Structures are given as C-alpha cells and as structure tokens.
Amino acid sequence: MDRVxxxxxxxxxxxxxxVATLHDAGVETVIRLTHETPSDAPTDPRVHARPMVDGPRNDAERFAAAAxxxxxxxxxxxTTLVHCSAGASRSVSVAAAALAVHDGTDVREAFARVGAARDEADPHPALVRRAAAFVERA
Structure with missing residues (x-):
C-alpha cells in the first residue's frame, strides 16, 4: 500500500x-475494484465494492462509479485506499482520476503523482483513456 x-x-x-496496516494508516474508506473480497476484509472502514475488469473491456460506467x-x-x-488485485492498473487509474478531479489538476499530472508513489503502477492504456474521459466530464 502506497501513500499518494x-x-x-x-x-x-x-x-x-x-487490517493492522489499514488501521495504522487511518484508512476510513476502501474502494474495492476486484471481484473477490480480501480474506481478512476489514469491517470498520467503509468499503465501496466497484468491481471492474482491466483493459479495453472495462465498462465506462463502472469506472466512473468507482472514481x-x-x-x-x-x-x-x-483517508481512502483504492485497490485492485495487484495495485498496478485499475487502482492506479481510478486513483489518478479521483485525484485530478479532487485537486483540479491535469490527469497526466495525477498519473505522474500516483506513479511516483507506487512502483507497481502500470495502468492499461484503455484505463488511462477512461480516466481522462472521466476527468474531462467532471
């Protein structure tokens, strides 16, 4: 888990x-982008299940709902954790889109900030486009 x-x-x-790391970080909200639930899923943070697929078959409305x-x-x-299976594509893209809208910044800058914080960041180009479209409409 990386702090952006x-x-x-x-x-x-x-x-x-x-759960211990979530508690130590003060995570209050979890945006879950996976279809599976973590085995030790916390019960105290607010969990928003917004399962989606990675890549070009990603549904625009599901992406927008998560963002x-x-x-x-x-x-x-x-304090919010956005997670997917590996923390590389879906979570990075949704977090960048949310960051851009929240901070009123360019989506490219938001992806750069997320990428600088998370070595595993490797968003699928289709999700980068979804993020840009979401920010444009916001």
Missing part, C-alpha cells in the same frame, strides 16, 4: 486485507 497524498493510498488485494466514490471520500476528508 495524505488522504489517498493505492494498493493491492493483499493490502486491503491487512466518483473515490472523489466523494476525498471531498469528505476521508
């Missing part, structure tokens, strides 16, 4: 199941 901003983390399915949930959590000042 004081209130935004990006991580993997394993990170989302690490809106992340933006709303950030606007409420909640």
């Amino acid at each position: 901003t004081p209130n935004l983390y990006v991580g993997s399915l394993a990170d989302a199941g690490d 809106r949930a992340a933006v709303a959590a950030l606007e409420r000042g909640e």
Whole structure:
C-alpha cells in the first residue's frame, strides 16, 4: 500500500486485507475494484465494492462509479485506499482520476503523482483513456 497524498493510498488485494496496516494508516474508506473480497476484509472502514475488469473491456460506467466514490471520500476528508488485485492498473487509474478531479489538476499530472508513489503502477492504456474521459466530464 502506497501513500499518494495524505488522504489517498493505492494498493493491492493483499493490502486491503491487512487490517493492522489499514488501521495504522487511518484508512476510513476502501474502494474495492476486484471481484473477490480480501480474506481478512476489514469491517470498520467503509468499503465501496466497484468491481471492474482491466483493459479495453472495462465498462465506462463502472469506472466512473468507482472514481466518483473515490472523489466523494476525498471531498469528505476521508483517508481512502483504492485497490485492485495487484495495485498496478485499475487502482492506479481510478486513483489518478479521483485525484485530478479532487485537486483540479491535469490527469497526466495525477498519473505522474500516483506513479511516483507506487512502483507497481502500470495502468492499461484503455484505463488511462477512461480516466481522462472521466476527468474531462467532471
């Protein structure tokens, strides 16, 4: 789990199941982009299940719903974890989209910030396009 901003983390399915780390980081909201639930899923943070697929078959409305949930959590000042299976593509793209909207910044800059924080960042080009479209419409 990597800290992008004081209130935004990006991580993997394993990170989302690490209750002690979530607690230590003060995570209040989890945006789960996987179809599976972490084995030790926390019960205290608000979990928003927004399962989606990676790559070009990703549904635009599912992406937008996940990004809106992340933006709303950030606007409420909640420390938020956005996670997918590996924490490389879906979570990076949704977090970048939310960060761009929340901070009123360019989506490329938001991807750069997320990538600088998360070595595993490797968003699929189709999800980069989804993020850019979401930010453009926001």
